[in-house]
Amino acid sequence: MNWKAKIIKHKGESRIAVEFEKNYDLIVRIQKIGGQWSQSRKLWHVPDTTDNRNRFKLGLPFEFRHQESVERFKNWLNSKRYSQNTIKTYTEALVSFLRFFNEKRIAEITNEDVITYNNERILRNNLSASYQNQVVNAIKLFFVTIEERKMVIEKIHRPKNPKLLPNVLSKEEVKMILSAHRNIKHRTMLCLIYSCGLRRSELLSLKPLDIDSQRNLIIIRQAKGRKDRIVPLSPRILLMLRDYYSCYKPKTWLFEGYTPGESYDARSLSAVLKSAVQKANIQKPVSLHWLRHSFATHLLESGTDLRHIQEILGHNSSRTTEIYTHVSTIGIQKVKSPFDDL
Secondary structure (H helix, E strand, C coil): CCEEEEEEEECCEEEEEEEECCCHHHHHHHHHCCCEEECCCCEEEEECCHHHHHHCCCCCCCCCCCHHHHHHHHHHHHHCCCCHHHHHHHHHHHHHHHHHCCCCCHHHCCHHHHHHHHHHHHHCCCCCHHHHHHHHHHHHHHHHHCCCCCCCHHHCCCCCCCCCCCCCCCHHHHHHHHCCCCCHHHHHHHHHHHHHCCCHHHHHCCCHHHEECCCCEEEECCCCCCCCEEEECCHHHHHHHHHHHHHHCCCCCCCECCCCCCECCHHHHHHHHHHHHHHCCCCCCCCHHHHHHHHHHHHHHCCCCHHHHHHHHCCCCHHHHHHHHHCCCCCHHHCCCHHHHC
16 A cells, blocks of 8 residues: 655644545545644645654654653552543643653753743643643643642643534424434444434444343443443433344444444544535534533423433533523523614
8 A cells, every 4th residue: 555654743733644645545544643734735644753754654753751751640649540532631731741752851850841831832822722721631640640749830821711602403403403314323323422422432232232222221331430420321222222232233342433342533523523514505614512402401491400411411500401501592592672662
């Protein structure tokens, strides 16, 4: 397979650009190592790491003197059974920070260095507030657990997260999206996300045995926060699942990709939704999480108790669930505008 790789700067960060003729299998492999598509450059790019440089036969960058400390941190996270996503996020954030101060010994790094990194690396490159918080969290945990000394995090500039309302679709819009696909697998996946308020990762982690057809329940195992929970299973969805199962007969995961025994690819699922939105002619940047938000809001508008919605969604705090009261139209629609009396 012909491909070319080179080091590029993308949004102020060193990345490895990979150019090749369109090939689905290679795209999936690149996505699995953190690859992203650049619309402006028309190419795929992956994180500039030692493993990836070896993978694409590129020369190694300058010697990273703190690799051993990063490995100790990664081993600590593994031993504490952090999720693989959290381990990946924290170690990549820590590597980015320590590379920035590669010439310093870790013992010499101070709070001031974190502030310098925030200003010269994150703010200068317009990186997100959530990424900045992830870096601060990783640094704090690293210094407490591996270096056994505390950073005074209160003195480090943490950005305030913007107070954003969840994006919600109308029931008519949801119906148009869910009925857009004729492919039974695609339609069933989207319907299951909306009907149970699932996260994308929760849907892709389901196994056939997690469907309890006798009690009309689905068991969500080790979801966010490593918690199990149960969600109600709609009788209509159960019928769809039976039709889907008789057609595809999945072996390990409820929804599998091209390779039997492998879970359906997350990016492919997003593409399934994008296609449905286009077919429904909806001019909104709908994501899979919009279906979860819409599920919760529609439950609230139909009179479901907020406490039950919290349990179904798997929220730790009721304050997280209460945000849906701000997008529910129950009270707003009862308000009469004084304009109507003019």
